[in-house]
Amino acid sequence: MKLATKLIHAGQHPDPSTGAVMTPVYLTSTYAQEFPDQHKGYDYSRAGNPTRKALEDNLAAIENGKFGFAFSSGMGAVDAILKCLKPGDEVIATNDLYGGTYRLFSQTFAAYGIKFHFVSFDDMDAVAQLVNPNTKMIWIETPTNPTLKIIDIEACGNLSKQHGLILVADNTFASPWLQNPLDLGADVVMHSATKYLGGHSDLIMGALITSDETLAEQIFFNQKSTGATPGPMDCFLALRGIKTLHLRMQAHEKNAAAIVDMLVSHPRVGKVFYPGLESHPGHEIAKRQMRGFGGMVSFELKPEFVGDSQRLMTRTKVFTLAESLGGVESLISHPASMTHASIPREIREKSGVTDGLIRMSVGVEDGEDLVADLKQALEG
Numbered sequence: 001m002k003l004a005t006k007l008i009h010a011g012q013h014p015d016p017s018t019g020a021v022m023t024p025v026y027l028t029s030t031y032a033q034e035f036p037d038q039h040k041g042y043d044y045s046r047a048g049n050p051t052r053k054a055l056e057d058n059l060a061a062i063e064n065g066k067f068g069f070a071f072s073s074g075m076g077a078v079d080a081i082l083k084c085l086k087p088g089d090e091v092i093a094t095n096d097l098y099g100g101t102y103r104l105f106s107q108t109f110a111a112y113g114i115k116f117h118f119v120s121f122d123d124m125d126a127v128a129q130l131v132n133p134n135t136k137m138i139w140i141e142t143p144t145n146p147t148l149k150i151i152d153i154e155a156c157g158n159l160s161k162q163h164g165l166i167l168v169a170d171n172t173f174a175s176p177w178l179q180n181p182l183d184l185g186a187d188v189v190m191h192s193a194t195k196y197l198g199g200h201s202d203l204i205m206g207a208l209i210t211s212d213e214t215l216a217e218q219i220f221f222n223q224k225s226t227g228a229t230p231g232p233m234d235c236f237l238a239l240r241g242i243k244t245l246h247l248r249m250q251a252h253e254k255n256a257a258a259i260v261d262m263l264v265s266h267p268r269v270g271k272v273f274y275p276g277l278e279s280h281p282g283h284e285i286a287k288r289q290m291r292g293f294g295g296m297v298s299f300e301l302k303p304e305f306v307g308d309s310q311r312l313m314t315r316t317k318v319f320t321l322a323e324s325l326g327g328v329e330s331l332i333s334h335p336a337s338m339t340h341a342s343i344p345r346e347i348r349e350k351s352g353v354t355d356g357l358i359r360m361s362v363g364v365e366d367g368e369d370l371v372a373d374l375k376q377a378l379e380g
């Protein structure tokens with residue numbers, strides 16, 4: 001089946017007892033057993049719930065994996081895969097990570113004896129040189145947040161296979177509509193389903209998908225043992241959101257392209273970060289591994305206007321000044337003081353997150369309204 005069909009149907013069947021076409025929300029913590037430990041596959045909802053099962057099967061299908069796992073947040077998903085490691089293990093991660101992931105790695109897991117190397121993946125030879133007998137995992141995010149750098153997933157997959165490592169790809173920014181890392185050599189795909197998968201800024205959720213049976217067993221064990229599992233209502237909302245992922249992603253991208261067109265020729269705008277631009281250093285890799293360039297756009301004002309970067313965000317009327325991304329509505333944010341405030345300035349600036357950087361999650365409103373709104377904010 002093609003992806004658009006899977007987005008709508010995978011994991012879901014009309015309810016056998018009533019014929020309900022939409023997956024029921026099973027608001028139950030426990031399940032009647034016929035005899036001690038004899039049941040219909042569910043005993044307690046931390047371990048499994050039918051609404052969550054439908055979502056997990058859907059997630060596996062849309063990322064071309066065998067096993068899907070849903071979590072109560074993206075960070076819950078990151079936690080569950082990191083707990084497959086032991087003290088002394090080492091992880092090589094991009095230096096351009098989502099702020100919350102960087103915090104969990106550098107503060108929580110580092111304190112439990114896992115060592116992290118945060119590096120740029122522009123130079124794969126430099127990444128390869130960090131591999132040693134303790135290295136167990138490579139962690140990438142592509143496109144990265146918020147400078148939209150592109151990492152070559154296949155090259156990371158080759159390095160990872162050569163040394164028997166686990167390659168994890170955070171696919172939140174691309175979504176499965178634009179990119180399927182498992183097909184390119186990743187072992188695990190991670191999502192903040194809070195973003196494009198949910199798509200309506202009305203839930204917090206995470207996901208892991210893999211085809212590796214051993215990893216799937218460990219992830220399931222960590223999921224039910226730690227308990228960062230989503231409730232059935234949130235699973236229902238995620239299933240509903242995923243049904244329109246393809247329609248939304250196409251609209252996000254069309255509007256993003258119109259905004260980029262305006263930005264690159266605007267006299268107050270300096271650098272524009274968008275993988276669809278031919279001048280973007282990752283453009284060729286993006287064309288190879290993605291089916292489109294997505295709805296995230298970042299830019300900087302020219303040096304003489306940089307002082308206006310934060311105030312500009314208070315002048316938009318359609319774009320809302322807020323963290324997060326991937327919803328139908330357009331958002332604008334200042335990474336240095338918002339999403340990336342927990343990353344030390346030297347590290348942040350090295351990866352391009354300057355004080356003048358502005359990030360947008362371009363929504364699916366009318367494209368002309370968005371362009372006009374941003375223009376008046378730039379010129380105000």
Ligand SMILES: *Cc1c(COP(=O)(O)O)cnc(C)c1O
Pocket residue numbers: 073074075076098100101141145170172173191192193194195204205206
């Ligand atoms: C939001 C986000 C996360 C964290 O997910 P939550 O659902 O907020 O816990 C991780 N990675 C990326 C790229 C994100 O955008």
